[in-house]
Amino acid sequence: MQLEFHQVDAFSERPFAGNPAMVYRLDSWLADELMQKIAAEHNLAETAFIVREGQGWHIRWFTPTVEIPLCGHATLASAHVLFEVYGEPGDTLSFTSQSGALGVTRRNGQLWLDFPAIGLGPVADRQAVERALGVEAIEVLGSTELFVVLASEQAVRDCQPDMAALARLPWLGAIVTAPGTGHDFVSRYFAPAIGIPEDPVTGSTHCSLIPYWSQRLGKSQLSAFQCSARGGELFCRLEGDRVKIGGYATRVASGQLLLD
Structure with missing residues (x-):
């Protein structure tokens, strides 16, 4: 089995700055244990896995050691990959996640996350x-x-x-x-x-x-x-109980993960 991956420097207009994230667009979910091993292999702060669900996407994020409930930069990276690599139409993407509904909008070269505000x-x-x-x-x-x-x-x-x-x-x-x-x-x-x-x-x-x-x-x-x-x-x-977080993204690598 071969899986295509893309590495993106999120919140940066140039390579080697911002926060690197790995993105996998899957046809269906892999086993949780395998996704965790893949994230550990890449050893970046987060590896994102996305699967189409209806008109949107389900997204999950893994650090090298655990799955986490919310990640901004890897969501930004995933949107960049969907728009720029896979040619997703329009300028708005909808994601479902452990933290509920998330959105990303493309505007004037920037990507804007629509996330929940969190109180303290x-x-x-x-x-x-x-x-x-x-x-x-x-x-x-x-x-x-x-x-x-x-x-x-x-x-x-x-x-x-x-x-x-x-x-x-x-x-x-x-x-x-x-x-x-x-x-x-x-x-x-x-x-x-x-x-x-x-x-x-x-x-x-x-x-x-x-x-x-x-x-x-x-x-x-x-x-x-x-x-x-x-x-x-x-x-x-x-904006009320939501925050909008804008930034740039730069793809720096693409390749294939080879699995038996």
Whole structure:
């Protein structure tokens, strides 16, 4: 059996920046164990598998170690592949997922994700979070992810977590964020517990980042930058209980996986 794959740098107009994702368009689902092995073989933050269902697509995302409920950059990458490689007609795609209905719209060379906004609540053990991240936080909140607000962009760039300590905390990962110097806000995302020490550019974390910074800054349209080593720019809008996350994508490789 041969399976065609495509590697895309999401949230980037050029190769070797943004966040790489692997995309497989399948005729039918493979066994969960096999999809997990394929994701481990590629060893990227996420590998996306998509199967047509009715007029739309069902999408699933795997890190090298686990399946996850929501992923932005690999959804952006999947839309890019469907439009640019497989010639999907129109400018709108509908996906179903563990996190419900998702959409992607193509407009002026950009792809815009339509994702649910995610609210935040208080976190009790602030000191353990600060120790694991090696920071002094302005605010510590959480949902399924930790959400840690720092004083400045430089503090976000300088953050050096204790990955083992962070992996022991009862959250999928940790978002660190602050006001930006050239953007409305910046962030980084660390998730060693699910096999991602640092994710280069994370669409799904902006489901929390956009509502938070929209309220704090008093504006519904925002510019964002994820200041990892690769880096990536995101264009953001809050629309009620949904967030719109825009960015570019660049395909860098295509090939075939050979299976017995």
